[in-house]
Amino acid sequence: MTTTPTPTVGKATGPNDALLVVENLGKSFGGHEVLGGINVTVRAGEFMCIVGPSGAGKTTLLQCLSGLTAPTTGAVTLRGERVTEPPAEMAIVFQDYSRSLMPWLSVLDNVALPLRSAKIGKAERTEKAMAALTEVGLKDHVHKYPWQLSGGMQQRVAIARALAYAPSIVLMDEPFASVDAQTRADLEDLTLNVKRHLGITILLVTHDIDEAVYLADRVLVMGKKPTVVVDLVETHLGPHRDQIATKATREFAELRSRVYKQIRRDDLTNSAGSIAAVG
Amino acid sequence: MKRLMAVVWESWLPILLVVLWLVLSARSASFYFPPLASILERLGEEWFFDGIVENLVPSLLRILVGFGLALVVGIVVGVVLGLLPRFEEAIRPLLEFLRSTPGVALLPIATLFLGIGDGMKVFMIALASMWPILLNTIDGVRSVEPVLLRVASSYRLSLKHRIRYIYVPHSAPQIFAGARLSLAIAAVVMVVTEMIGSPGGIGYFILDSQRTFNILNMWSGIVMLGVLGYLLNFGFRLVEAHILDWHIKKNS
Numbered sequence: 148m149t150t151t152p153t154p155t156v157g158k159a160t161g162p163n164d165a166l167l168v169v170e171n172l173g174k175s176f177g178g179h180e181v182l183g184g185i186n187v188t189v190r191a192g193e194f195m196c197i198v199g200p201s202g203a204g205k206t207t208l209l210q211c212l213s214g215l216t217a218p219t220t221g222a223v224t225l226r227g228e229r230v231t232e233p234p235a236e237m238a239i240v241f242q243d244y245s246r247s248l249m250p251w252l253s254v255l256d257n258v259a260l261p262l263r264s265a266k267i268g269k270a271e272r273t274e275k276a277m278a279a280l281t282e283v284g285l286k287d288h289v290h291k292y293p294w295q296l297s298g299g300m301q302q303r304v305a306i307a308r309a310l311a312y313a314p315s316i317v318l319m320d321e322p323f324a325s326v327d328a329q330t331r332a333d334l335e336d337l338t339l340n341v342k343r344h345l346g347i348t349i350l351l352v353t354h355d356i357d358e359a360v361y362l363a364d365r366v367l368v369m370g371k372k373p374t375v376v377v378d379l380v381e382t383h384l385g386p387h388r389d390q391i392a393t394k395a396t397r398e399f400a401e402l403r404s405r406v407y408k409q410i411r412r413d414d415l416t417n418s419a420g421s422i423a424a425v426g
Numbered sequence: 427m428k429r430l431m432a433v434v435w436e437s438w439l440p441i442l443l444v445v446l447w448l449v450l451s452a453r454s455a456s457f458y459f460p461p462l463a464s465i466l467e468r469l470g471e472e473w474f475f476d477g478i479v480e481n482l483v484p485s486l487l488r489i490l491v492g493f494g495l496a497l498v499v500g501i502v503v504g505v506v507l508g509l510l511p512r513f514e515e516a517i518r519p520l521l522e523f524l525r526s527t528p529g530v531a532l533l534p535i536a537t538l539f540l541g542i543g544d545g546m547k548v549f550m551i552a553l554a555s556m557w558p559i560l561l562n563t564i565d566g567v568r569s570v571e572p573v574l575l576r577v578a579s580s581y582r583l584s585l586k587h588r589i590r591y592i593y594v595p596h597s598a599p600q601i602f603a604g605a606r607l608s609l610a611i612a613a614v615v616m617v618v619t620e621m622i623g624s625p626g627g628i629g630y631f632i633l634d635s636q637r638t639f640n641i642l643n644m645w646s647g648i649v650m651l652g653v654l655g656y657l658l659n660f661g662f663r664l665v666e667a668h669i670l671d672w673h674i675k676k677n678s
């Protein structure tokens with residue numbers, strides 16, 4: 148085993164081994180059932196995208212997966228161990244990037260802060276934070292405050308913070324929702340590159356079906372009320388993707404229409420249900 | 427050039443007032459309101475440098491120690507109470523009661539137990555000026571962005587680091603706003619406790635001069651008090667500008 152600074156999975160896991168297992172996960176808020184029994188297994192090293200309508204409970208699901216919120220029923224296990232608090236090998240990129248960075252810390256200090264609590268010495272902390280910031284192309288902005296950067300750059304700081312933490316799995320909640328289209332495409336490719344380079348597992352929530360298909364090895368479609376898994380689509384688009392070429396392929400078009408139909412069908416059954424209830 | 431303009435803009439009114447005072451009082455024959463020129467002359471004789479050593483330095487030390495204690499206790503207790511909302515609710519009536527009791531009202535009790543020495547003075551300054559810092563710290567800690575707390579949990583930040591890198595810096599602008607008020611209270615309490623206390627200190631000097639009808643000395647003491655207040659405020663602003671660098675830039 149070599150000691151390269153690349154954060155990779157330390158323990159023995161092959162590419163198709165189960166990393167994160169979600170069994171019958173349900174979550175209610177005061178009698179209001181949001182998640183109604185989610186079952187899914189995330190494989191080590193895969194890129195899984197989660198799509199579903201607004202309010203379906205995608206953020207809630209990520210919070211349960213990370214141990215930030217306790218599920219009402221069911222369980223989450225990471226490498227066979229029950230998740231009850233945020234695991235050390237998991238990092239999260241939050242939906243609200245501008246509010247998830249500390250405005251009083253420089254970019255470098257923001258990225259290095261989690262390492263401080265992990266009792267990593269100053270020199271090593273700085274080295275790891277710099278490596279992560281270089282990975283996301285921000286090495287010339289490390290001494291600025293986050294709010295001095297553009298939205299897309301702030302999101303890259305949040306990604307660098309996750310990478311510096313050397314996780315084996317990263318959860319991302321609509322990470323590119325509030326940046327412009329060009330920045331969004333850049334960040335998508337950056338994420339794909341980083342994932343390939345570091346061999347981490349990524350679970351990414353998005354509203355955007357194109358984005359989900361473009362990024363994912365598998366797309367998890369959520370729907371119905373209370374929310375369950377309505378489909379799990381394997382993309383088979385290979386490890387190398389291109390914003391123009393990949394999106395122009397027939398496979399891509401088929402995948403996106405399959406996911407789109409799942410979400411629409413689910414919308415229709417929902418409204419049919421509510422009409423029936425009224426009548 | 428911009429800096430120069432700022433200095434001019436800030437100082438025209440004080441300069442005008444001093445000049446007015448100088449001119450209007452120049453031929454004053456009143457025993458109680460002597461000419462400013464005579465006051466300044468006395469200031470030079472009386473304060474440089476014996477008076478500074480005997481009276482200004484003790485006052486300065488008292489207010490710095492007292493205010494420093496108020497800062498430390500106010501922030502530490504404020505963070506603890508801010509992190510324990512249930513406990514804070516339970517003792518809130520007590521806090522409100524203590525806060526709304528004017529600090530100097532406790533002076534008779536304080537002299538009873540602590541005498542009239544430096545211990546009592548520093549204690550009174552700290553006690554009376556602590557409240558704005560304490561209450562603002564509690565508010566600041568309470569109002570931390572929930573997303574940041576989720577970040578802290580998910581990246582397993584230790585409690586020490588949450589306090590040092592999230593709660594305290596988030597509250598810092600509010601703590602400084604409270605501390606500014608506290609500093610003003612501290613100056614008042616300093617003068618009052620010195621007036622009832624033992625020799626050594628600007629407050630004592632002013633009252634003693636008045637009692638012995640040394641009106642020029644009294645006025646020179648009042649002017650020195652103004653200078654001390656100005657210097658304290660200036661120092662405060664320097665520290666604030668340094669610590670709240672991010673906040674000032676972000677909001678400009």
Ligand SMILES: Nc1ncnc2c1ncn2[C@@H]1O[C@H](COP(=O)(O)OP(=O)(O)OP(=O)(O)O)[C@@H](O)[C@H]1O
Pocket residue numbers: 176181199200201202203204205206207208
């Ligand atoms: N802490 C909470 N207390 C009560 N209800 C909550 C709480 N958190 C979420 N909910 C409810 O759970 C449902 C799902 O919310 P969630 O934020 O998980 O949806 P989402 O799929 O992430 O939506 P979006 O795509 O808009 O981000 C919503 O109806 C919301 O009102």
Ligand SMILES: [Mg+2]
Pocket residue numbers: 205206207242320
């Ligand atoms: Mg959400």
